Amino acid sequence: MNDVLIEVRDLRKTYVVGLRRRKVEAVKGISFDVRRGEIFGIVGPNGAGKTSTIKILTGLMQQTSGEARLFGHPTSDVASRRHLGYLPEGPYFYEHLKVEELLVYYGQLHGLPKELVRKRADELISRVGLDHARGRALKKFSKGMRQRAGLAQALINDPELVILDEPQSGLDPVGRKEVRDLIFDLKQRGKTVVFSSHILPDVEAVCDRVALFHEGELKKLGNLQEIMNQNKQGVEVVITGVDANALPDFQDLRGVEERTSALFLDFAPAIDVASVTLALQNAGAEIQSVTSKREDLEQVFLRGTGVETAREEEE
């Protein structure tokens, strides 16, 4: 069984717009893989090339050059989509249908027999929490309910790979949590999930690996923890039992803050933690915690898109 479900090599997409046939390069030679069983996040600002890349992967668009494969098949091949489930951004469905009719329709598009599709539709409607709306036409669904119907249609063929484009867009915090829980549930069932999002805390909470897109380029790619640890911001040591005046002299100590009878010591990232903690203990301090401070994904995002750098230069 091939462990790499998505292979993208030097993918490019150029749009020709307007009467003057101006060329706009939306995707500029990106390459990445997505492995079986992982949750892979795609983040980036508007116009970064995320949706264009996803549309190429799902066969809705053709690339200008480069390769994109799903399950070893080129994305132009219908076979690449047999084990794929896809939820587009802000999905619309046939308003005249009820949710079960919708799921049966999509199941039949996969060539599945009606009896099997009905059974799966029944299970999925319960799983996404739409039992109460079975008899309602989709035009009477709220945005959150449509999103859940969309997730259900993406799973109707029991796919191995699920691609979700902004699945939490427009949802309230409860809705977002439900989507997060569903993504974790998919991973536990052995599915591979690719999802793009602007909501960075949700990406941080869920993803194993992340790709950061900006202006059509892939700026960062890798394990989420590694990316966030790349720019360690420092080490925080919390101690009790000693006064700030009695602290030894540390070259890398950037600041001391007293809070609720504990001292919070802010050290530069490159300290030797063992020698610092020994020195503090020798000075009579009780070590409460030692924490490595790192950037959150938002800071990585802003740095990767040059916004943070530009702001620092201005300052």
Add this chain to the structure above:
Amino acid sequence: MAESNAFTKGARALSAVSFNTVREAMRSKVFGSLLFFAILMILSSMVLGEMSLHNEQRVAYDVTLFSSTLFAVIISVYSSITLFYTELERRTIYTILSKPIPRWQFLVGKYLGVQMLMLVVVIFMLLLSIGVLEWQGLEIDRNLFFAFGTLYLQLTITTAIAHTLATVAAPLLAGFATMALFVGGNLFSQLAVIKKLMLEKDNPAAPLITVIEYVLPNLEALNLSRELTYQLHVPTDYLLQALAYSITYATIVMMLGVMVFARKDLS
């Protein structure tokens, strides 16, 4: 075995698209309104017949066939273009074409769906026309059935043109262009007269008329209103030729539509 499995899956997908198209059209308010006005116009033949001078039969045939043709074409063009365009506008097409269904199956499925719808519409209009004629105590000529049959063949071609134009043009333009082609296709005898005049005057544009004659669908040949009105004989081989011509023309037009749609970026 694998091939028959693939065939079965393909057939399921194609029929799913077709039946969903019929379902979507029938739940549309515009479809209902158009059908209502078609019924009104067919029923008006009863009043118009009374106003004619002992020409009730001719008026009844002309009005029922004309009304049925007019509204059947409008319904078919409207359904073909809006049902396709709505898929693009509302992006429901994203969730369909990301499934393992080739684009040609989607387009052909939409086409077959509209054709199924139009079969029901044409049969309904035929039965209503028969009811109107019987109510007036008029003879039901067998040419009436042939006329409605060839009307359906005209719709086979018109629907194919509408679907193909919908893949390349905005809905209003595609709609007008299809209606224009329908009207043009019913004016072949006038086209022949123009060509004859141009040839007599050695007009260099005369070959263009020949090209138009080949490209434009000859819908006039599928219009049996004259045969119906004057109760002329309709030979069996004509019906077979009409069927073959309609299927061939519609197939070629749909193939063009499939080729264009296959390359379309859904951005």
